Amino acid sequence: MTHAVITGATNGIGEAIARRLAGEGLTVTVVGRSDERLKATQERINAAVPGAELILERADLAELAEVRALAGRILAGPKPDVVISNAALVTGLDRMTSDGLPRVLAVNHLAPYLLLRSLAPHLERARLIVVGADPVSLGRRPVDLDDLLFSDPERLGEPVELRPFFAYGQTKNMNAMFVFELARRLAGTSVTVNGVHPGIISGTGLSRELPGLGALVREAFRSGSLAPPGPQPGRRTPLGWTEPDDRPAADVGADTPAWLATAQEVEGVSGRFFVDRAAVETAPHTTDVQRCERLWNHSARLVGFDA
Numbered sequence: 001m002t003h004a005v006i007t008g009a010t011n012g013i014g015e016a017i018a019r020r021l022a023g024e025g026l027t028v029t030v031v032g033r034s035d036e037r038l039k040a041t042q043e044r045i046n047a048a049v050p051g052a053e054l055i056l057e058r059a060d061l062a063e064l065a066e067v068r069a070l071a072g073r074i075l076a077g078p079k080p081d082v083v084i085s086n087a088a089l090v091t092g093l094d095r096m097t098s099d100g101l102p103r104v105l106a107v108n109h110l111a112p113y114l115l116l117r118s119l120a121p122h123l124e125r126a127r128l129i130v131v132g133a134d135p136v137s138l139g140r141r142p143v144d145l146d147d148l149l150f151s152d153p154e155r156l157g158e159p160v161e162l163r164p165f166f167a168y169g170q171t172k173n174m175n176a177m178f179v180f181e182l183a184r185r186l187a188g189t190s191v192t193v194n195g196v197h198p199g200i201i202s203g204t205g206l207s208r209e210l211p212g213l214g215a216l217v218r219e220a221f222r223s224g225s226l227a228p229p230g231p232q233p234g235r236r237t238p239l240g241w242t243e244p245d246d247r248p249a250a251d252v253g254a255d256t257p258a259w260l261a262t263a264q265e266v267e268g269v270s271g272r273f274f275v276d277r278a279a280v281e282t283a284p285h286t287t288d289v290q291r292c293e294r295l296w297n298h299s300a301r302l303v304g305f306d307a
């Protein structure tokens, strides 16, 4: 592997993946939405990995036109052999993009869908990786295919204050469904695509737009009103979730995505979902061919592609 593109690489897990792959000698295209944060990331990675080969790409992944333009620039330059779609956020359901889409859906699902669908047919040999989330928690809440735009927030369930977290979870389940459907469509090519849960990680910026949400979610886990997540990287037992500091840091979250990018063991493996370097099953509703096709076709319409 010589060239990796990583979205959401200006903070948290994405930056840790970029640092790790740069340290392994790959040229890394760091995708971020702000020149200032891109430069700051470059300085931090260069300080940790002297001589790191970095390319900076600015794109606001909430905007479909910017995702399309990013894909065009990537294809016009040195072709990547790894593309890691990692950018995501948790935000209020009233936050919309200029395309009239919920921002959480646009950044977390439609951007990877549009970017990877745009790139895949033009890559000869590549590993595509989508950073999703905990398959055990997500297994309990199937994607609501009749309301992808969250136009009726009541369908997300109770309590009301956790709905942004439930909507985020829906988009992360879409990541898994997209991986399976894209892998099915890429079968027989030398382009693979896999999903990964990085772990429940501390010190990232994921819910910075909703500062109180993390504490509410942790309290819901603690009180048992949310069933506990599955086994997490960096731990031996399922998460007890006592204090926030129990959570491992971004380097732990970066381990499996970075491993998927370069490890010999996963050469040719496609359409799988990984936790802690192991392929795991995700819920049947994320692999059901008809459901995945419905999501694929609806997403195509939303981004302006033919199904």
Ligand SMILES: NC(=O)c1ccc[n+]([C@@H]2O[C@H](COP(=O)([O-])OP(=O)(O)OC[C@H]3O[C@@H](n4cnc5c(N)ncnc54)[C@H](OP(=O)(O)O)[C@@H]3O)[C@@H](O)[C@H]2O)c1
Residues within 6 Å of the ligand: 007, 008, 009, 010, 011, 012, 013, 014, 031, 032, 033, 034, 037, 059, 060, 061, 062, 063, 085, 086, 087, 088, 089, 107, 131, 132, 133, 134, 172, 197, 198, 199, 200, 201, 202, 203, 204, 205, 206, 207
């Ligand atoms: N942290 C966890 O516990 C956890 C658990 C399960 C899954 N994950 C997954 O891990 C991945 C990384 O999350 P993280 O925890 O490292 O969060 P993070 O620190 O907030 O990193 C997210 C990255 O996405 C970028 N991003 C957000 N909105 C964007 C937009 N509109 N356009 C371009 N880039 C945008 C952010 O850019 P800025 O720097 O400009 O904000 C940041 O670089 C996500 O896919 C998340 O769902 C995380």
